[in-house]
Amino acid sequence: VAGALVIGYGNELRGDDAAGYRLAERLADDPAVAKRGATVLARRQLTPELALDLSRARRVLLLDATTLLPAGELELRRVEMGGSAAAASSHHMTPEVLLGLAAELYGAAPETWVLSIGAANLELGDDLSVEVTTALDGACAKVIELLDA
Amino acid sequence: MTNQIIIDPITRIEGHSKITIQLDDAGEVADAQFHVTQFRGFERIVQGRPIHEMPSIMARICGICPVSHLVASAKACDEILAVEPPPTAVDLRRVMNLAQVVQSNALSFFHLSSPDLLFGMDADPARRNIIGVARENPQLARDGVGVRKFGQQIIEWLGGKRIHPAWVVPGGVDAPLTDETRRRILAGVPDAIAAIVRALEWHKSELVRWEDEAQVFGSFRSAWMGLVDADGNVDHYDGRVRVMDADGNLLLDRIDPRPYWEYLGEAVEPSSYLKSTYLTAAGYPDGVYRVGPLARLIVSERMGTPRADDELGQFRARLGRAPSSTFHYHYARLIDTLYAAERIEQLLQGEEILSPRVRAHATINRNEGIGVSEAPRGTLMHHYRVDDNGLVEWANLVIATGHNNLAMNRSVAQVAKAYVKSARLEEPMLNRVEAVIRCYDPCLSCSTHALGQMPLHIQLVGPDGTVLDELAR
Numbered sequence: 001v002a003g004a005l006v007i008g009y010g011n012e013l014r015g016d017d018a019a020g021y022r023l024a025e026r027l028a029d030d031p032a033v034a035k036r037g038a039t040v041l042a043r044r045q046l047t048p049e050l051a052l053d054l055s056r057a058r059r060v061l062l063l064d065a066t067t068l069l070p071a072g073e074l075e076l077r078r079v080e081m082g083g084s085a086a087a088a089s090s091h092h093m094t095p096e097v098l099l100g101l102a103a104e105l106y107g108a109a110p111e112t113w114v115l116s117i118g119a120a121n122l123e124l125g126d127d128l129s130v131e132v133t134t135a136l137d138g139a140c141a142k143v144i145e146l147l148d149a
Numbered sequence: 150m151t152n153q154i155i156i157d158p159i160t161r162i163e164g165h166s167k168i169t170i171q172l173d174d175a176g177e178v179a180d181a182q183f184h185v186t187q188f189r190g191f192e193r194i195v196q197g198r199p200i201h202e203m204p205s206i207m208a209r210i211c212g213i214c215p216v217s218h219l220v221a222s223a224k225a226c227d228e229i230l231a232v233e234p235p236p237t238a239v240d241l242r243r244v245m246n247l248a249q250v251v252q253s254n255a256l257s258f259f260h261l262s263s264p265d266l267l268f269g270m271d272a273d274p275a276r277r278n279i280i281g282v283a284r285e286n287p288q289l290a291r292d293g294v295g296v297r298k299f300g301q302q303i304i305e306w307l308g309g310k311r312i313h314p315a316w317v318v319p320g321g322v323d324a325p326l327t328d329e330t331r332r333r334i335l336a337g338v339p340d341a342i343a344a345i346v347r348a349l350e351w352h353k354s355e356l357v358r359w360e361d362e363a364q365v366f367g368s369f370r371s372a373w374m375g376l377v378d379a380d381g382n383v384d385h386y387d388g389r390v391r392v393m394d395a396d397g398n399l400l401l402d403r404i405d406p407r408p409y410w411e412y413l414g415e416a417v418e419p420s421s422y423l424k425s426t427y428l429t430a431a432g433y434p435d436g437v438y439r440v441g442p443l444a445r446l447i448v449s450e451r452m453g454t455p456r457a458d459d460e461l462g463q464f465r466a467r468l469g470r471a472p473s474s475t476f477h478y479h480y481a482r483l484i485d486t487l488y489a490a491e492r493i494e495q496l497l498q499g500e501e502i503l504s505p506r507v508r509a510h511a512t513i514n515r516n517e518g519i520g521v522s523e524a525p526r527g528t529l530m531h532h533y534r535v536d537d538n539g540l541v542e543w544a545n546l547v548i549a550t551g552h553n554n555l556a557m558n559r560s561v562a563q564v565a566k567a568y569v570k571s572a573r574l575e576e577p578m579l580n581r582v583e584a585v586i587r588c589y590d591p592c593l594s595c596s597t598h599a600l601g602q603m604p605l606h607i608q609l610v611g612p613d614g615t616v617l618d619e620l621a622r
Contacts, residue, residue: 013209048260048279048290049298097280104283105291 002020004038004147005057005110009045010065016119016132017119020063021118025141030140036147046093055106061146062095062114063139065132069118074139076146079112115142168582170565174247178569181562183423183554183586192544194425200513200539202227207531207546216249216304217524218387219317221531223455224520226319229535231514237504238321240496243386244306244334245317246522247489248494250385251341252300253525254442254486257590258348259293262479265584266355270362271577281429289351292344296486299341303493306330321508331497340495342456349460349483356467359476365567367475367585369562370395372428372438373447374552376523377403383488385523391448392428393440397470400430407519409530409547425554426547440527440552441589443481447471452484454491460484475560478588485525513539524549526590550591560585 008024010017025044027033033040041053046062054060062079069075079095081103095108095114103109117139128136173179195206208215220242227234234242260279267286268277275281283290307330308316316323341579372395376388381403390412392401401412416425416433427436438444447470452458461484468477483552496502513535520531527549534543564585568578 047256047297049294049301052294052298100280101283101290104280105287105294 003057004036004051004061006033006038006040006044006061006063006143006147007046007050007053008041008063009043011044012073012126013124015121015123015125015127016071016117017065017122018126019065019117019119019128019132019136020115022128023063023136023140023143026136026140027143032144033147036144038147046095046098048093048098051098051101051105054098054102054110054112055108057110059146060099060112061111061143062128063143064114064116065119066116067119067122069116071118071120071129072135073118074135074142075101075116075118077114077116079114081109113146115139115146124131168586170569170582171559172569177316177564178562181558181565181582182386182418182559183561191409192546195541195544198541200229200533200535200541201319203533203541204317204319208315212251213611214253214524214526216245216308216317217522217529218531219315220246221522221524221529224522225518225531225533226520228518228520229513229515229533229539230509230511232320232509232511234321235504235506238507238509239327239386239501240369240502241307241322241326241507241555242317244496245304246386248300248307250300250488250489250523250525251265251493252297252304253590254482254489255293255297255300257298257487257525257587258479258482259289261590262584263289263293263585265580265587266352266359266479270581270584274576274580277565277580286351289348292348296341296344296348299337299490302337303334306333318508320510323508325505325507326497326503328503331502335494335497338490340569341490342487345483345487346456347595349480349487350615352480352483353463356480363476366581367556367563367588368423368473369559369563370473371556371559372400372431372436373444373471374438374440374528375445375448376406376521376528377449378453379403383445383449383451383523385445385489387522390521390528393448393471395471395473397447400428406521406528406530409519409521409532413547415547415551423554424547424551426551427555434555437555438552439475439556439589441478441481442485442525442551443472443475443478444527445485445523446481452488454488454495456491457484457488460487474558475556475585475588478590482590482592527552540554540598550589553589553591557589557591560588 006027008020008022010019010021011138012018012021021042024040028040073126079099095112099109099112117132117135120131167180170178171180195203198206203226204219204222208219263282264277264279267282307496374390374392376384377391378384378388387402390401390406391403394400412429413426414429414433416427418425427433428438446461452461464480464484517534522529529549530547532545533541535541561582564581568581
């Protein structure tokens with residue numbers, strides 16, 4: 001991964017939890033993203049081996065769902081290394097811990113951002129809510145904007 | 150007065166569960182139980198679905214070992230179609246299944262268990278984690294990343310997706326292997342083997358430190374079960390069932406694994422969604438047996454690859470044929486991973502591996518099918534009944550974690566008796582109870598990513614429901 005790396009993650013069987021995953025799938029098929037040379041990955045969760053991918057990227061953009069925002073709302077924040085690694089596991093690796101792992105193991109901590117998408121429904125099912133489906137257009141545009149920055 | 154210590158949920162395992170530790174009147178540990186609090190329900194979800202959809206649906210049971218379910222499911226479908234997949238398709242399925250073993254075993258050893266093994270069970274959790282491993286032993290951490298990535302990439306290159314590939318289908322595989330993919334995979338084998346061997350050397354050098362702990366770390370007499378080939382060697386994809394007792398005597402040898410109800414019973418306890426399987430000859434709950442990497446090593450004559458066989462010889466010279474401690478799952482898991490990497494290389498060097506003949510086509514020719522294979526955690530069985538149109542009427546899954554359930558309960562009870570010395574909850578005790586469960590690498594049909602934290606929450610509850618002590622992290 002020489003340029004930008006985009007990782008969307010979430011569970012495709014838990015409604016809006018898949019917002020980041022679905023956004024990544026969409027971006028992977030978007031010629032505008034390909035033109036900018038970005039690598040796009042869709043994953044169910046952040047896992048330790050992604051530290052290697054992070055370390056090779058110039059800039060990283062993580063896409064995830066959140067319950068801390070109103071449904072369909074977007075929020076962008078810069079990731080700083082740190083946070084408690086005690087809870088780091090296959091279940092739960094935060095962006096902060098993943099970035100820290102990349103720095104520890106490979107000496108590289110690329111500029112990393114998280115684009116959060118407010119979730120409305122986390123029940124079992126593979127459909128996104130109307131709010132999140134609608135928000136994906138704006139999220140796509142935001143990602144392109146970041147890739148150009 | 151009877152008290153209970155509840156550990157809920159357990160961290161660093163796949164899925165959601167809790168542990169209840171039962172105290173007697175004197176405040177000593179009387180018993181312990183491992184509960185799975187997560188409802189899977191796939192046996193019901195698939196009713197009415199067409200049989201050709203089953204492998205890809207079943208793969209969604211798990212985000213960590215989807216290929217294992219894919220393979221067992223496809224084998225059950227092969228039976229319903231009454232087809233024999235072409236030999237190249239069988240070898241390609243084997244490659245993918247072994248890649249699954251590599252990546253899942255790597256997750257278990259390097260990412261989930263190495264913090265305990267490197268720092269010790271009593272170490273501060275703030276240090277005893279993967280970042281701590283990266284600081285203390287960066288080579289070990291980098292090797293973990295590399296080995297898991299090797300397995301994951303094989304799955305992605307073969308199946309097009311790393312998490313839920315749909316390449317394994319009833320009758321074979323969906324597309325032949327390309328020479329380019331073969332070369333890419335083979336190019337990664339030397340580094341993967343080197344990393345596994347480094348981890349093995351490190352673990353072997355550390356074993357003496359764990360000798361005392363291993364004695365009370367799920368160390369008890371039980372039977373062992375795994376699949377072996379016609380020569381009695383390990384076989385992750387096919388093979389026949391072998392069951393060995395704690396003294397190395399064969400209880401069952403190379404029997405057809407499919408009619409599992411003839412040698413296994415399934416018990417259901419109200420406190421858990423996880424079934425407990427047992428050897429019918431010994432009855433419930435005495436028919437305890439263990440499956441998984443340690444069981445595979447114990448029941449097999451040889452692994453069948455040079456380096457893994459050498460390591461198996463060292464393992465047996467050091468620990469005997471059937472070491473009783475659950476702690477040695479770690480050692481066995483590394484040898485199992487080494488075998489898988491070596492075997493992948495052997496299979497990809499086969500003359501017919503690029504053959505375009507990779508799928509047999511048929512319609513419904515039977516109304517029942519059973520597929521059995523070895524998942525990273527142990528023997529996995531998928532059993533389906535379909536109507537004449539190929540719609541699923543009934544399904545039953547016997548999963549590795551169910552085979553190990555009775556053994557996990559015994560292991561937790563033994564660790565708790567050794568380390569729970571008061572009605573107070575303390576981190577080292579808690580970690581040991583969790584760690585012995587992690588040895589089995591239980592997979593509780595995980596929903597691998599959910600929003601929010603999964604904090605560890607333990608409660609000590611009195612007989613009247615009062616919370617006497619509470620611990621969270």
